[in-house]
Structure formats: C-alpha cells, structure tokens
Amino acid sequence: MHTNTVAQLALGLQRRDFSSTELTELYLDRISALDDTYNAYITVNAEQALAAAAIADARLAKGTGDALTGIPIAHKDIFCTSGLRTSCGSRMLDNFVPPYDATVIKHFDAAGAVILGKTNMDEFAMGSSNENSYYGAVKNPWDTSAVPGGSSGGSAAAVAAMLAPAATGTDTGGSIRQPAAFCGVTGLKPTYGRVSRLGMIAFASSLDQAGPLARTAQDCAILLNVMAGHDKLDSTSSEEPVPDYTAGLDKPLQGLRIGLPREFFGDGLAASTAAAIDASLKELEAQGATLVEVSLPHSKLTIPTYYVIAPAEASTNLSRFDGVRYGHRCDAPKDLHDLYTRTREEGFGDEVKRRILVGTYALSAGYYDAYYKKAQQVRRLIQQDYLDAFKDVDIIAGPTTPGPAFALGAKSNDPLAMYLEDVYTLAVNLAGLPGMSVPAGFVDNKPVGLQLIGQHFDEARLLNVAHRFQQATDWHTQQGAMPQGK
Numbered sequence: 239m240h241t242n243t244v245a246q247l248a249l250g251l252q253r254r255d256f257s258s259t260e261l262t263e264l265y266l267d268r269i270s271a272l273d274d275t276y277n278a279y280i281t282v283n284a285e286q287a288l289a290a291a292a293i294a295d296a297r298l299a300k301g302t303g304d305a306l307t308g309i310p311i312a313h314k315d316i317f318c319t320s321g322l323r324t325s326c327g328s329r330m331l332d333n334f335v336p337p338y339d340a341t342v343i344k345h346f347d348a349a350g351a352v353i354l355g356k357t358n359m360d361e362f363a364m365g366s367s368n369e370n371s372y373y374g375a376v377k378n379p380w381d382t383s384a385v386p387g388g389s390s391g392g393s394a395a396a397v398a399a400m401l402a403p404a405a406t407g408t409d410t411g412g413s414i415r416q417p418a419a420f421c422g423v424t425g426l427k428p429t430y431g432r433v434s435r436l437g438m439i440a441f442a443s444s445l446d447q448a449g450p451l452a453r454t455a456q457d458c459a460i461l462l463n464v465m466a467g468h469d470k471l472d473s474t475s476s477e478e479p480v481p482d483y484t485a486g487l488d489k490p491l492q493g494l495r496i497g498l499p500r501e502f503f504g505d506g507l508a509a510s511t512a513a514a515i516d517a518s519l520k521e522l523e524a525q526g527a528t529l530v531e532v533s534l535p536h537s538k539l540t541i542p543t544y545y546v547i548a549p550a551e552a553s554t555n556l557s558r559f560d561g562v563r564y565g566h567r568c569d570a571p572k573d574l575h576d577l578y579t580r581t582r583e584e585g586f587g588d589e590v591k592r593r594i595l596v597g598t599y600a601l602s603a604g605y606y607d608a609y610y611k612k613a614q615q616v617r618r619l620i621q622q623d624y625l626d627a628f629k630d631v632d633i634i635a636g637p638t639t640p641g642p643a644f645a646l647g648a649k650s651n652d653p654l655a656m657y658l659e660d661v662y663t664l665a666v667n668l669a670g671l672p673g674m675s676v677p678a679g680f681v682d683n684k685p686v687g688l689q690l691i692g693q694h695f696d697e698a699r700l701l702n703v704a705h706r707f708q709q710a711t712d713w714h715t716q717q718g719a720m721p722q723g724k
C-alpha cells in the first residue's frame with residue numbers, strides 16, 4: 239500500500255477498502271522502522287495524526303470526503319503548526335511550539351488531511367544538501383552515503399523512502415526541485431504569490447514559495463489544488479483565480495514549444511546527466527512537442543545575484559530571533575547585549591551566521607548601492623531574459639541539477655562549491671516563475687531530474703507536460719534497493 243500514489247490512496251479511502259486510521263498507522267510504523275536510517279523527520283506526530291485520521295474516517299463514512307481527506311501528509315518543519323513543535327531545523331527554535339497554523343496547514347486541515355510529522359531541513363532553509371540541520375543530516379534513500387539535497391531534503395527523502403505519500407516543501411532558490419531531483423520524486427515550486435506564505439518561517443521573503451513533493455505530477459496537482467489561493471493575511475499572495483490543476487493533465491503535447499536554454503547545456507553539466515536530459519526531451523518530442531534553442535544571456539549572474547539578495551533578506555528576517563520573544567534564550571544573560579549576542583551565537587549554525595554577515599554587509603550604508611541595489615537591477619535583467627524567451631516558447635526545459643546527489647561531506651566545508659549546485663534553479667525564484675523537477679533517469683544508480691519552467695501562473699501546463707511524460711516513462715515508479723519495511 240505504501241507504494242501507492244495519493245490519487246490511488248484517495249480512491250481506496252473513498253471506496254472504504256481501508257481506513258485513514260489503518261493508512262496512518264502503516265506510515266507511522268514505517269517511520270518508526272526505517273527513519274533511524276534516513277533521519278527524514280524531526281518530529282513525528284503519532285497521537286494527533288491518529289486523532290485526525292479518526293475524524294477523517296467519520297467524514298469519509300458520511301461520504302463527504304475530498305481528494306485529500308484521510309491522506310497522511312508530511313510537512314516541512316518550516317510551516318507553523320499549532321501545538322506542534324516547529325523548529326525550522328534550528329536550535330534557535332528547538333523549543334518553539336507555534337500558537338497558530340500556517341495558511342497552508344489550515345488548507346490541508348480543512349481538506350481533512352492528516353499531519354504525519356514535520357520533516358528535516360537545512361536550518362532556516364539555507365542549504366542544498368540538508369547537512370545544515372541542527373537535527374543532523376538526512377540520508378538519500380537511494381544511497382545512504384549521499385545527500386538528499388536541500389533544503390527540503392527531509393520531505394523529499396520521506397516521499398522517496400515511502401515514509402509519507404506526499405509532503406510539502408519550500409523553495410527559495412531550488413529547495414523543492416533540487417531535493418526532488420536527488421531523491422527521484424516529483425516537486426513543484428509555484429509562481430511567487432500562488433501559495434500563501436503566512437506562517438511559513440521567512441528566509442528570503444521576495445523569493446520564498448511553498449509547494450508539493452510527491453511521487454507523480456498528478457499528486458502534485460492534487461496537493462496544489464489545496465495549497466494555492468489568495469490569503470488576505472499575505473499581501474504578496476495573488477488574487478489570480480485557482481484553476482483545477484488536475485483538469486488538464488491528459489492534454490496531448492502536440493504543438494507544445496519547449497525552449498532549451500543554450501546556457502543550461504554547456505560546461506558544468508555532467509555528460510551523463512546531459513544524456514538523461516536529452517533522452518527525456520526526445521520523449522517529449524515523440525509526443526509532438528518541438529524543441530527550440532533559446533538564450534538566457536544573464537544566466538552566469540544568477541548565483542552572485544541570488545547570494546546577495548537572499549542573505550540580505552535573511553539578515554533582516556532573522557533579526558527577530560533575539561532571545562526576547564520566543565525560541566532559544568541563553569542562560570543567565572548579564573545584560574541586554576549579552577542576551578542578544580549569546581542567544582544568537584548559541585542558537586544559529588555556521589551557514590546561517592554566514593548569511594547574516596553577508597546580508598548585513600550588503601545592506602549596510604555605503605555598500606547598499608554597490609551590492610543590494612545592483613543585485614536587484616541584475617535580477618530584473620534575469621527576469622527579462624525569461625520573459626523574452628517565453629515570446630517564442632511555451633515552457634523552458636533543462637536539468638534541475640548539474641549532476642546526481644553528491645556524497646555526504648563532499649561540499650559541506652566549501653560554501654562556494656555548494657552554491658554552484660543551485661546554478662539551474664535560482665533564476666526561477668529571482669524571476670518569480672513556476673518550476674518543476676520530474677524524475678528523468680539514473681546516473682550512477684542515483685536519480686536525476688528534468689526541470690520544467692513555466693510562465694507566471696502557468697502551473698497547469700507544467701503539470702500537464704510532467705504528467706504526459708510520466709505516462710510514457712517509469713523513472714518515477716522505480717524504487718531501487720530501498721528497504722521496503724512491511
């Protein structure tokens with residue numbers, strides 16, 4: 239049963255083939271049997287999950303269930319959950335129990351979904367390998383000596399190891415797509431503003447966006463239907479109407495124009511990964527799509543631009559963690575200054591401190607124009623490259639990452655090497671566009687992902703292309719040598 243998709247599980251629940259309580263128990267058992275190996279969860283929500291499952295079962299028995307009623311979902315530990323610890327992967331929030339739910343969590347709750355637990359992540363979502371978590375690294379289920387990607391690595395590993403049928407993640411510069419690629423699951427980062435950020439602990443507010451990770455594009459569509467929508471409590475959320483993302487999944491791809499950015503297929507892309515991407519593109523071509531070369535001339539500026547803007551925004555967002563209001567507080571502070579400095583010294587890990595320092599520097603008087611303002615100007619140019627390319631094509635495709643998952647420890651002491659991992663994902667956030675990663679083959683027995691990038695609010699088309707691709711391929715259904723549990 240644990241190999242089923244959300245769509246299949248929902249059908250089983252509605253037919254009463256099994257109950258939500260049975261399903262939830264099965265996943266809780268799998269987590270307790272297998273998660274010592276992967277470390278995908280920070281907090282397991284066993285008791286409350288079973289209570290929620292019983293409520294879902296009552297609703298299903300009355301015949302009033304929706305697509306997600308009774309489905310267990312894992313949430314990245316960045317979403318505030320009322321009464322359930324929300325750590326954001328940080329010692330700073332190790333003791334933080336939010337008094338309210340994030341809007342995303344409220345939506346899942348209203349749909350009758352069950353919260354299995356909170357997944358591991360890089361501290362404050364800063365990272366590409368999940369090695370920056372206060373709760374220890376997550377292991378890639380395909381190869382436990384490799385990273386799962388980050389920062390939503392716990393969510394991706396939980397779905398890959400079948401410790402949850404689907405999960406939520408957030409993506410500021412690739413944190414849904416990159417771990418999805420490394421773990422062989424399907425992940426979608428929606429258009430900026432499509433999903434409410436209320437109650438999602440802020441990293442870089444102009445880039446952060448929540449989205450689903452699941453086995454299939456169809457499941458991502460089912461989750462996005464619940465997640466998307468305007469929130470009057472988030473002024474950056476969009477009023478654009480939410481379509482039914484499952485409605486157009488089967489549409490034929492005849493006539494679809496796919497742009498292939500020249501800059502994505504050059505140096506830096508491993509040959510074996512390039513071969514897997516080429517084969518995937520041929521599959522789309524066989525379904526009637528045409529491949530068109532496009533250019534994104536400012537691509538080489540995305541890493542420096544992102545790594546000024548994201549730390550700048552992080553430095554202001556993280557100033558609230560001061561030991562006064564909530565979260566970690568140092569013992570016996572001598573005075574206010576000591577309280578601030580020791581709390582932050584003890585509460586934050588190295589990468590978070592690095593970002594705060596870089597961001598504070600980039601925003602400081604005298605450097606603001608040279609760094610932050612300049613980065614925002616370049617960001618506009620990067621966005622314009624995409625808007626220009628979309629005059630000729632419907633979607634853009636390429637690799638999600640330069641290669642498959644790397645070894646644990648391989649880049650953890652080299653921040654610049656780590657940042658290079660984000661080369662294909664960052665621009666999508668800088669431009670506010672939707673992007674997906676879809677399993678597209680294996681290199682060295684590890685999954686690689688095909689990235690699909692869409693125009694603003696064109697998630698339905700990305701899901702359609704990904705779904706058609708998954709109807710013709712089986713990369714997303716493979717399970718490798720993962721322990722299956724019971």
Ligand code: GLN
Pocket residue numbers: 363364365366388389408409410411412413414441548660
């Ligand atoms: N890897 C990028 C970073 O470290 C992106 C992280 C994210 O999307 N949250 O900032």
